[in-house]
Amino acid sequence: MTVPVARRNLLSExxxxxxxxxxxxFAVLLILIVVALYRGWSQTGEVFEKLxxxxxxxxxxxxxxxxxxxxxxxxxxxxxxSVEGVEAAVPVLSxxxxxxxxxxxxxxxxxxxxxxxxxxLSPDVVAAYAPAPGDIVIEETLSRKTGLKEGDRLVVRDxxxxxxxxxxxxxxxxxxxxxxxxxxxxxxxxxxxxxxYAMLIVSPGSSVDEVAAAVxxxxxxxxxxxxxxxxxxxxxxxxxxxLPVISILVIIGFMVGVAVVGLTTYTAxxxxxxxxxxxxxxxxxxxxLYRIVLxxxxxxTASGFVVGLAAAILLARLAEQMVPEFVTDFRALDLxxxxxxxxxxxxxxxxxxxxxxxxxxxxxxxxA
Amino acid sequence: MERKTVxxxxxxxxxxxxxxxxxxxxxxxxxxxxxxxxLLIMGPSGSGKTTxxxxxxxxxxxxxxxxxxxxxxxxxxxxxxxxxxRRRKVGFIFQSFxxxxxxxxxxxxxxxxxxxxxxxxRATDKAHAVLTELGLGARLGFAITGLSxxxxxxxxxxxxxxxxxxxxxxxxxTANLDSAHGYEVMMLLRNVARSGDRAVVVVxxxxxxxxxxxxxxxxxxxxxxDIGRLFRDPVCGMSVEAxxxxxxxxxxxxxxxxxxxxxxxxxxxPEQFINRRQAGEASVRPAMEGDKE
Ligand SMILES: Nc1ncnc2c1ncn2[C@@H]1O[C@H](COP(=O)(O)OP(=O)(O)O)[C@@H](O)[C@H]1O
Ligand SMILES: [Mg+2]
Numbered sequence: 001m002t003v004p005v006a007r008r009n010l011l012s013e014x015x016x017x018x019x020x021x022x023x024x025x026f027a028v029l030l031i032l033i034v035v036a037l038y039r040g041w042s043q044t045g046e047v048f049e050k051l052x053x054x055x056x057x058x059x060x061x062x063x064x065x066x067x068x069x070x071x072x073x074x075x076x077x078x079x080x081x082s083v084e085g086v087e088a089a090v091p092v093l094s095x096x097x098x099x100x101x102x103x104x105x106x107x108x109x110x111x112x113x114x115x116x117x118x119x120x121l122s123p124d125v126v127a128a129y130a131p132a133p134g135d136i137v138i139e140e141t142l143s144r145k146t147g148l149k150e151g152d153r154l155v156v157r158d159x160x161x162x163x164x165x166x167x168x169x170x171x172x173x174x175x176x177x178x179x180x181x182x183x184x185x186x187x188x189x190x191x192x193x194x195x196x197y198a199m200l201i202v203s204p205g206s207s208v209d210e211v212a213a214a215v216x217x218x219x220x221x222x223x224x225x226x227x228x229x230x231x232x233x234x235x236x237x238x239x240x241x242x243l244p245v246i247s248i249l250v251i252i253g254f255m256v257g258v259a260v261v262g263l264t265t266y267t268a269x270x271x272x273x274x275x276x277x278x279x280x281x282x283x284x285x286x287x288x289l290y291r292i293v294l295x296x297x298x299x300x301t302a303s304g305f306v307v308g309l310a311a312a313i314l315l316a317r318l319a320e321q322m323v324p325e326f327v328t329d330f331r332a333l334d335l336x337x338x339x340x341x342x343x344x345x346x347x348x349x350x351x352x353x354x355x356x357x358x359x360x361x362x363x364x365x366x367x368a
Numbered sequence: 369m370e371r372k373t374v375x376x377x378x379x380x381x382x383x384x385x386x387x388x389x390x391x392x393x394x395x396x397x398x399x400x401x402x403x404x405x406x407l408l409i410m411g412p413s414g415s416g417k418t419t420x421x422x423x424x425x426x427x428x429x430x431x432x433x434x435x436x437x438x439x440x441x442x443x444x445x446x447x448x449x450x451x452x453x454r455r456r457k458v459g460f461i462f463q464s465f466x467x468x469x470x471x472x473x474x475x476x477x478x479x480x481x482x483x484x485x486x487x488x489x490r491a492t493d494k495a496h497a498v499l500t501e502l503g504l505g506a507r508l509g510f511a512i513t514g515l516s517x518x519x520x521x522x523x524x525x526x527x528x529x530x531x532x533x534x535x536x537x538x539x540x541x542t543a544n545l546d547s548a549h550g551y552e553v554m555m556l557l558r559n560v561a562r563s564g565d566r567a568v569v570v571v572x573x574x575x576x577x578x579x580x581x582x583x584x585x586x587x588x589x590x591x592x593x594d595i596g597r598l599f600r601d602p603v604c605g606m607s608v609e610a611x612x613x614x615x616x617x618x619x620x621x622x623x624x625x626x627x628x629x630x631x632x633x634x635x636x637x638p639e640q641f642i643n644r645r646q647a648g649e650a651s652v653r654p655a656m657e658g659d660k661e
Contacts, residue, residue: 002482005470282527288483
């Protein structure tokens with residue numbers, strides 16, 4: 001009977017219940033959206049894991065692919081290519097730069113790989129990262145931001161480019177990648193003999209770590225990353241910038257949830273103080289009464305969680321239509337975490353009402 | 369039937385407040401109630417009835433004295449044990465019913481069973497059986513707010529006895545009822561004592577229910593008063609103490625009245641009142657039975 005009692009205590013005020021569910025849903029929504037956004041943005045750098053190279057050679061001192069400039073000579077590339085276990089050393093040009101779009105400009109991360117012939121690459125990799133001369137491959141996000149569609153033309157520093165393909169959105173949403181042919185990049189950047197990175201393809205059977213160590217040892221002007229470490233280096237920046245903010249937002253969401261559930265359960269309990277007093281008088285144990293209060297909180301948080309989850313997914317879809325960078329990733333583990341947090345909300349929110357119940361003198365039920 | 373003593377109280381006292389504002393609500397009360405008996409404790413408002421009842425039921429600690437419920441001195445029990453004792457041995461009935469208004473008739477009784485550890489289906493079945501026995505079989509799913517006062521008090525009785533307590537305590541159980549329903553409730557409580565072999569203690573200032581009790585104790589200012597001689601006002605039916613009554617000799621007998629008004633009515637036509645005494649009582653019972661359907 002604890003569940004019907006709890007349910008009816010809560011539902012005796014339908015308006016209050018609805019408002020409270022809304023409040024909890026809001027808290028859950030805030031937490032879920034913030035976490036899902038973080039997960040979405042944490043995929044930044046994904047391109048370095050998808051490209052065929054396992055090792056990235058950068059100029060000494062380069063911290064990560066986004067916030068640091070790396071300049072290498074063709075000599076550095078040659079040195080890396082000569083290390084045992086390196087099947088190919090691919091010169092890479094990459095630069096964040098403005099391109100004219102209509103009357104305005106848009107910041108795009110250009111990248112070009114000088115892939116040698118004879119490599120066994122999947123058609124998908126070629127289509128995504130190795131366009132023909134004169135073609136530019138962009139992602140859906142950039143397409144939506146700029147209005148550029150397949151077949152559109154644009155001129156970047158006297159180089160005529162045609163949008164060859166619009167790829168589905170990948171994980172890199174904070175920075176828009178655009179791939180062009182290496183010869184076009186050379187003309188656009190105009191940097192002569194200089195390249196930005198060397199992407200190394202390790203021959204089958206060789207250890208990536210050992211090759212990386214050998215390349216590093218052979219040239220003290222470079223810093224060598226595995227592709228994963230290179231991607232992680234960007235994510236580290238994102239974590240440092242966003243995690244504190246996210247943590248605060250999650251804590252605020254949690255506290256809003258606790259406050260809403262706590263206040264509602266508290267008033268629903270006070271309203272029924274006399275009825276709880278009667279239960280005490282007729283011999284209800286503390287545990288029995290706590291179960292009722294806790295059930296009140298759990299019903300409220302569970303309803304709020306369901307509504308909040310639905311609202312979060314809906315909102316994420318809608319927001320993404322309007323803001324291309326609103327990339328969210330709802331992970332099962334995160335949902336489970338928020339569910340646990342909601343459970344914790346119920347427990348904390350029950351503390352004040354339980355204290356209140358402990359304070360009820362059962363003899364009061366004999367007084368009018 | 370062997371009549372075992374269910375509850376014994378010895379020298380109970382309880383004061384509220386301090387200094388000149390101190391009230392001795394209970395002042396040296398001793399009593400014992402055997403199983404099968406319904407004891408009625410009467411007294412004017414403020415005489416300490418409720419305070420005494422809450423002490424007897426283990427809801428209030430007396431300043432001194434002891435209460436034994438079946439050999440257990442409940443005044444020495446810690447709160448947790450007291451709660452358990454109330455759950456297992458005591459049933460409560462209140463003036464203002466104190467039913468759980470968000471629950472149905474049946475659920476009120478089920479909750480009481482749940483509290484005592486009887487779960488789910490078993491509680492439902494038992495609640496239905498007890499309520500049906502009390503004439504509420506057609507009201508099981510009703511909301512409490514839809515019941516009449518008499519029905520509410522019958523639900524209270526069901527709730528109080530469903531866990532089969534040894535002791536049932538009722539505080540002014542008839543105060544919110546008309547006399548017919550008050551009488552009915554008292555009859556039911558007497559039955560609770562007799563057929564259930566329980567001790568029932570009813571406190572009340574309601575004069576109308578006196579004759580249903582097996583025994584009456586009078587309370588005044590927290591003390592048991594020697595009821596000495598109590599008389600019935602032949603006009604209004606109230607019980608009156610000889611010492612405070614207005615009396616009149618008629619036809620060789622002394623009659624006592626609550627006030628001069630009643631005496632004047634009596635003087636105008638004495639025979640009418642002497643005969644109506646029986647007639648007045650008889651008119652109560654059919655009304656009660658008619659209501660029970
Ligand atoms: N909790 C309390 N605090 C202070 N005074 C009380 C309390 N309970 C009862 N009293 C006083 O004790 C006396 C007896 O009260 P009570 O037992 O309620 O009488 P009754 O039930 O016979 O009307 C009254 O004077 C009342 O004001
Ligand atoms: Mg009272």
